[in-house]
Amino acid sequence: MSKFLIVGLGNIGPEYEATRHNIGFMMLDAFAKASNIVFTDKRYGAVAECRVKNQQLVLLKPNTYMNLSGNAVRYWMQQEQIELDHLLVLVDDLALPFGALRLKARGSNAGHNGLGNIQELLGTDNYARLRFGLGNDYPKGGQIDFVLGHFTEDQQALLPQRLDTAVEIIRSFCLAGIERTMCQYNNK
Secondary structure, eight states, X not given: XXXXXXXXXXXXXXXXXXXXXXXXXXXXXXXXXXXXXXXXEETTEEEEEEEETTEEEXXXXXXXXXXXXXXXXXXXXXHHTOOGGGEEEEEEETTSOTTOEEEESSOOXXXXXXXXXXXXXXXXXXXXXXXXXXXXXXXXXXXXXXHTSBOOHHHHHHXXXXXXXXXXXXXXHHHHOHHHHHHHHXXX
């Protein structure tokens, strides 16, 4: 049996709930709902555990705010003795069109402060991430307001289907591995 840490990035607090920047939390919430499990508050975040076939999953929504997510990731990796190749971070991405889902085995943080902090504290960018496209339909200098804003009505209508696909990708990552999962889902 292998153990995985699945981390959804977001910010805690009602003012951030359902904002674009919290899509990592939303993906993890969709996975928890599909798995019929609930989160409990623990050190550095809300945590839930489940099994998918013979794999054990620890789900984490850090309560450190986005820019300090690495503290929670590092702690739970050490606490649960999880290998780097069994870490999956769920994150928003402005470079992808809305709803696009891309699994990557590694890569730069592309200016994302949450990924940057994880990279800094783990000392590597060699960990998997599932990127959810937000698009970049905002005026110059409007990036912060855009990511902290809410999805449009049209986007909200499409969210459930995209979140269902994210749940499939997370399961596949844990069961089939990253290469097979990337081949199956990255071109959809």
